[in-house]
Amino acid sequence: MDGILLANKPKGPTSHDIIFDIRRKFGIKKTGHTGTLDPLAEGLMIILVGQATKISPYMHFSKEYEIGVLFGKSTETDDLEGTQVRECPVPKRLKEKAAEILPEFTGVLRQTPPVFSAVKKDGKKLYNLARRGKEVNAEPRSVEIFNIDITGVEGNTVFLRVHASAGTYMRSIARDMGERLGSCAVLSQIKRTRIGGFCLKDAKRPEELTDIKENLISIDSALYNMPGIEINENDEKKIRNGMSVALPLPGNSNIVKLVRNGKVIAIGEVKGAEILVKRGIELF
Template sequence: MDGVVNVYKPAGMTSHDVVYKIRRISGIKKVGHTGTLDPDAEGVLPICIGKATKAAETLASSYKRYSAVLRLGVTTDTQDIGGEVLKTNEISVSNDEIIGAVSAFEGEISQIPPMYSALKVGGKKLYKLARKGIEVERQPRRVTVYKINVLNIDGAKVGLDIKCSKGTYIRTLCHDIGERLGCGGCLERLVRTETSGFTLETAVSLESLESEGITPFLIPVDELFSYEKITVSGADEKKVKNGNSIQSDGLKEGACYRVYGSDGRFICISKQLNGRLIILKMFC
């Protein structure tokens, strides 16, 4: 069994919990996710099974899209509503000021990763240090917010639609918006609505996977890529399956291709360079 399942992760589960369940349902040990969702977050979590795990890193590096609720006037140690409240403030900002503050975070920005995160510093996960009351210096990281729109404002709650790069902490984004407004803020709710082309509309619940099995929802590995399809045979097929590049004419220089064998099976992703088809990632 090889492919990807677009799982809807419910709140209250870790991403690894979902991986464990898919291993149990599928009977396959080689299973991995494509980007951690916090336990309290929910939404799209593509799960790679079998040979598709080779594509996990590529999928994880893709953009993310979220629907978030920012709670103004509350600052917590975890930067989300589940953390210990450090301070509360009255909210005396207008809707226009809120929209202006949110818009200021569109583009390439710098974030200091939160202490309550799985990021490692000195070989130790930050959240484990935070639970012991230890705070360490974290280096700012550059991330990109491609788009951030205010969906609605209801008192202290601000609905946001965010499209961002890998590594963006939405909790930190909410915290920083609150700081910019001078009243503080934290993340109240987070739903990942899209990543790597997988959307909320096509996500499958764990209950459906339990009752119907994995196969009806499994997306074949080659369908993860939109590159042109080419077929190799004979000596060239043997070379490619052994991991070697081959001489290739008539292909677009610099273009990537999905390469299939004479039996129609997906072999690899290759790139045309200097008249040769170079293997980027094997899947056979």
């Protein structure tokens, strides 16, 4: 079985818990995902099954979230899971003040990841260093926030809808909004509602996934945004032997999927007049 599953993760379990349960339920040996959700988080996860684990590097889609930003407190982890480190005065006219700074949180930004995150520094994950009491200086990274809107305010919490590039931390948005308003803030809730063209409404809770074949999306469909080239039997033989192939070249991308009878045989890179195989996918 090869393809992707759309899972609706509930609050509580880790992303690893969700994957482990699916693997055990269906006897799957190879699984992966396109991005974790913290235990506090809920919403859409894309589970990679079988040969689809090879396409993870090509699924860096933008993502949409519904989040809550709680003003007046700061924690080690920038969310409600961490130990509180301080309290701050909550800005008056919170909704108006938050709305005023939203343009500063739109576009291409330099964002510093949370200290407790899976971002690596010198080959080591930041959260492992932080848990050992090491001083951690996270390096700012370039991210893009396409859209951010206020959907409501309750008490000291501002609710936002955010559409951002892969790798954007919602915890960092909460932390930075608090600092920008002369206060402090943490992420109080988060739901991922979309990854690229895949929507939460089409996902199922782990307990609802009773027939994997009914819910498995093909690798070809998973790579919906990548140009595809249909290859013949001779081309397939060349690819299996690690050879380059001369094919009609796409005009808008240097990365393509090579498809044979509905299966993605390989991911290719355009080099001059030929296509070099970068990664074999459904070869066997």
